[in-house]
Amino acid sequence: MxxxxxxxxxxxxxxxxxxxxxxxxxxxxxxxxEGKWRxxxxxxxxxxxxxxxxxxWLNYLRPDIKRGNISGDEEELIVRLHNLLGNRWSLIAGRxxxxxxxEIKNYWNTTLGRKLKESQLPPDHQKKLLHPQPNPEPKGEKxxxxxxxxxxxxLQAHQTQLTNGQVxxxxxxxxxxxxxxxxxxxxxxxAKSGFCNAFQSLPLxxxxxNATWTGGNDCDLEDYGATLDLDSLAFLLDSEEWxxxxxxx
DNA sequence: AAGGTCTTCAACCGCAAAGGC
DNA sequence: TGCCTTTGCGGTTGAAGACCT
Numbered sequence: 001m002x003x004x005x006x007x008x009x010x011x012x013x014x015x016x017x018x019x020x021x022x023x024x025x026x027x028x029x030x031x032x033x034e035g036k037w038r039x040x041x042x043x044x045x046x047x048x049x050x051x052x053x054x055x056x057w058l059n060y061l062r063p064d065i066k067r068g069n070i071s072g073d074e075e076e077l078i079v080r081l082h083n084l085l086g087n088r089w090s091l092i093a094g095r096x097x098x099x100x101x102x103e104i105k106n107y108w109n110t111t112l113g114r115k116l117k118e119s120q121l122p123p124d125h126q127k128k129l130l131h132p133q134p135n136p137e138p139k140g141e142k143x144x145x146x147x148x149x150x151x152x153x154x155l156q157a158h159q160t161q162l163t164n165g166q167v168x169x170x171x172x173x174x175x176x177x178x179x180x181x182x183x184x185x186x187x188x189x190x191a192k193s194g195f196c197n198a199f200q201s202l203p204l205x206x207x208x209x210n211a212t213w214t215g216g217n218d219c220d221l222e223d224y225g226a227t228l229d230l231d232s233l234a235f236l237l238d239s240e241e242w243x244x245x246x247x248x249x
Numbered sequence: 250a251a252g253g254t255c256t257t258c259a260a261c262c263g264c265a266a267a268g269g270c
Numbered sequence: 271t272g273c274c275t276t277t278g279c280g281g282t283t284g285a286a287g288a289c290c291t
Contacts, residue, residue: 054278088280089280
């Protein structure tokens, strides 16, 4: 797969964007829409590579970008989502309206990373929080799954049980224990229970399962009758302490 | 005031998935 | 089926400002 030279082309501008470049890019996209990043610079008259234009637009120039400090609520959500998803910044950003993956990544690497280090958490817990290790996936099967804690087929099988009323809280907890492989039941049981309860309350079908766990940014629970916003996401975050990724295997 | 160090964050790099031909 | 291009993602870098001595 040949890689194009892109930004290494001679005569291309690099580094910080000027106000004029911003203006050109913004007005071009307003007139012609996003996409075709490769050819955009040439058509817009910018001496930038397409990648650079895309990044500038997505991370800085988009009209819906929310600038300014991360609020306390947002910070808490970032921490919990990171614990849940790992370094899947685009997925995390997708749950924080107006925030970009780059912004969240930077925020994590600076503010939150430092806070966690300085917290009272035991060293091994800090390590898990700072460097969560989602399930290893076979080479070449990298996905943008929201979580690899449970695979779609397992979820689907479980969903069948749920819809048939074959699962009670204990079963659910056992199922999660099996999936998570945790030996620390006292720490995790409440979180698992919350997850089970919320999980049972959702209308699941095959499409939703696949979309939810494999669809990346394009997946949208609203399409399946669930409201997906910061509040509704709380079903994943209600627990005092979400089981750390290190326990998910 | 000057120089050194730290922090922040925009931008770049490299890789891989997706899709077209 | 395989090649190529486009797009998107996460990791990393480095410039600039803030802070410290």
